[in-house]
Amino acid sequence: MSWTIVPASRFGEYASRWRKLHMRCGAPALLAVDFIEPLLAQFGTGAELLAWHERDGVTTAMALVAPAGRGSWSTFQPPQAPIGPWLQQPGEDVEQLALGLMRGLPGFPLVFGLTQLDPMLLPRPADTPSLRTLDYISTARVTIAGGFDEYWNARGKNLRANLKKQRARLARDGVATRLEICRDPAAMAQAVEDFARLECGGWKAARGTAVQARDAQGRFYRAMLERFCDRDAASVYRYHFDEQLVAMDLCVEDRDSIVVLKTSYDERVPNGLSPTLLMREEACRRLFGEGRFERLEFYGRVMEWHLRWTEEARTMYHVNCYRWPGMRRLHTLLEARARSRQAAHNAP
Incomplete structure (x- = not known):
């Protein structure tokens, strides 16, 4: 021993x-x-x-x-x-x-x-x-079990009504939303570039904590995501308003869970619209529909918005x-x- x-x-x-x-x-x-x-x-x-x-x-x-x-x-x-x-x-x-x-x-x-x-x-x-x-810290997760409608109907009325209102507003304005999921190792360099561009346009840039594509953080996320994608165990979620990239998630996966490592959004989006929440709703719908994972993990400190999606901490x-x-x-x-x-x- x-x-x-x-x-x-x-x-x-x-x-x-x-x-x-x-x-x-x-x-x-x-x-x-x-x-x-x-x-x-x-x-x-x-x-x-x-x-x-x-x-x-x-x-x-x-x-x-x-x-x-x-x-x-x-x-x-x-x-x-x-x-x-x-x-x-x-x-x-x-x-x-x-x-x-x-x-x-x-x-x-x-x-x-x-x-x-x-x-x-x-x-x-x-x-x-x-x-x-x-x-x-306390950290949150979503258990992926049953159907999405059952899960969604258990969310707070305010969250559901707010996102429904946002989607109606986008439809009135003729804005189409689109969720893309990328798992290609060769696309991870561009994914990190895109993510860095979102972060560098927001409050993290002012604090000096934003990911930059060619700093140590950017090199880490690119290399790590490429390695996970090589074995089909990572995914990048991109959310668009028409052709405008407005939100992203960087995720890694194992047999039972998908982990959201990093999230960013375009802070230029007009007030009253929450691209991250809209993306999360569509991503959860897919995760529940696919049934590949048992849990969606966040691993960051529990924030108010986490508690809109789950009571589990x-x-x-x-x-x-x-x-x-x-x-x-x-x-x-x-x-x-x-x-x-x-x-x-x-x-x-």
Whole structure:
């Protein structure tokens, strides 16, 4: 029972090991080699490590980890990754795995963090003297079961009436809507160009977070989508008003679910029209009609608009594992003091 640790730059050598464990875990597309390898290529700094745990010659856990400050390591977590890159077989003890890995990491770390874990994949463990879990975000999903009409009639009256009104307005104005779905690897470069053009024309450009076709984000999404499309496991949704591209979704897929990774829309669309919501309605109609997937996953923080589409939400979480129990008590105390000082500072 041991951990092996190598530079993450060697990920390609061990991709087949990751792929096999990913399949045994039933993990989502966001932890597939085709997602993780481009992520590491574009956002890795060279300090990341790849680690795997074996028992009796069988790989039972794998992780990509990175330094996270003085005396601390965590799973590799760039903003483009909705889930932390940690895989473990069902039934393994996450605390014992994390403690074992922490003791093998450079620099004698006192804390090791597992970030952005999905309770659907790894049930949230109970706190112990050496382990503490923290809420991350609530995220939403739509269960795809039954017919679309049944699902749609269960949505709020305001949503249904609003979209019906928008469609009537577009029809009066002679504007035709069109949903296109692309799965061609050769078309992904243009898809990312189109997506970047939408984002760069909106509020994300002002914040400096918009995808640009030739920056690290653009290169990541292109390479990742091309790899998924090569095995028919990605889709790009484009929505048009006549010939005007007004909204897009970038999606990846696995056996059970389709994940909306990124959404953007044209902010020049006239007030009173919601191209993203119109696109989502037509996309959901298709998903229910095709019956290929059991779930539509969003993996972002639950927003008000998510709750128009579903009542289903779950809380993702972080895990902090401490070398000694006293470190957990000290960390908790320091956090409580910091919150108290912040509250006092914010008080009128």
